[in-house]
Amino acid sequence: MSELHLAYAPGVMPAKWLNRFTDTHQEDTLHARPLPEGIDPLEELAAGRARVVLLRFPEGASPAGPGLHVIELYTERAGLCAPKDHEVEYYDELAVIPAEDAAAWPRLDPADYPAEAGGVAMMLEVVASGAGAVAALPQPLARLHARKDVVWREVSGEPATKVGLAWLRVDPSLPDDEQRLAQEAQDDRLVEEFIGVVRGRKAGSSRQPSVREREQDEAVQRRKDRAAAQSAEAKAAHAAHAAQASGAARPAAAAAQGEDSEQATGGASSKRQGWAKAKQGHGTKGAKAAAKAAAKSARSKVKRPRRGTKGGGKGRGAR
Numbered sequence: 001m002s003e004l005h006l007a008y009a010p011g012v013m014p015a016k017w018l019n020r021f022t023d024t025h026q027e028d029t030l031h032a033r034p035l036p037e038g039i040d041p042l043e044e045l046a047a048g049r050a051r052v053v054l055l056r057f058p059e060g061a062s063p064a065g066p067g068l069h070v071i072e073l074y075t076e077r078a079g080l081c082a083p084k085d086h087e088v089e090y091y092d093e094l095a096v097i098p099a100e101d102a103a104a105w106p107r108l109d110p111a112d113y114p115a116e117a118g119g120v121a122m123m124l125e126v127v128a129s130g131a132g133a134v135a136a137l138p139q140p141l142a143r144l145h146a147r148k149d150v151v152w153r154e155v156s157g158e159p160a161t162k163v164g165l166a167w168l169r170v171d172p173s174l175p176d177d178e179q180r181l182a183q184e185a186q187d188d189r190l191v192e193e194f195i196g197v198v199r200g201r202k203a204g205s206s207r208q209p210s211v212r213e214r215e216q217d218e219a220v221q222r223r224k225d226r227a228a229a230q231s232a233e234a235k236a237a238h239a240a241h242a243a244q245a246s247g248a249a250r251p252a253a254a255a256a257q258g259e260d261s262e263q264a265t266g267g268a269s270s271k272r273q274g275w276a277k278a279k280q281g282h283g284t285k286g287a288k289a290a291a292k293a294a295a296k297s298a299r300s301k302v303k304r305p306r307r308g309t310k311g312g313g314k315g316r317g318a319r
Contacts, residue, residue: 004193006031006053007054008035008054009034010141012140012163014054025190042055042166048181053167057162057164059159068167069168084128085130086134108123108135120144138161139152167195
């Protein structure tokens, strides 16, 4: 939460700006105080007791300069205060008294009524006494010190006064260490916010710092949301692709497993058949060997006649 200190000259009515500011900046605090008569609003700026001020100055004599920003806001109606039963009262309230008519009436000098001597209130006291003199006052000041025994009428040709908004400006010709308050005013977000309110900017104007900050934050959040959405889409696409690939791999794996099983079964069957054949072949050879051995044994038992004996071929004696 931030704070803004505002001071305003007597008779200035800043209510409409204060209400607009507080309505659109509820999270911030605005301290607004009317200045007593005789206190110069510019002194409040110079002392750091206010960041912005509403001040009154003669028309055509703006105090704006290298170290001060001033926005002229409106012109106050100029007129005269006179006692009841004065001929001023004969003019209609909405009429403007010609300057030549008012020139004949004696006037009080405001310089004779400084703040320490009672100021405007004392001057109107003298007017109400019926001494015959009138006092020139802008309408807001006359309204501020309104009395039942004093009337106010607008007079043409009277020096008009202006009301303006002022705040410190950084002067390039001065060193920075002498312009701390001006630098602070320049960097104060609420100063620019209040200037925007006084200028009549709408609450959603992109020229207001709070709106710019909100738009920047919203833009950052949109980028984050967009990145998150894209990431989620990419993850979903990757998961779908992986699921599709997994679904296609299952039949192939099942087929390969069946093939391996078949090969394993076939291999085992072939091995069994080989073992059977080998066993069978081994048995056949054994039988043949046994038969051959038996025949050889039978032949060895048959007695054959020796050569030269009877019944036996040619012997050695027959030679």
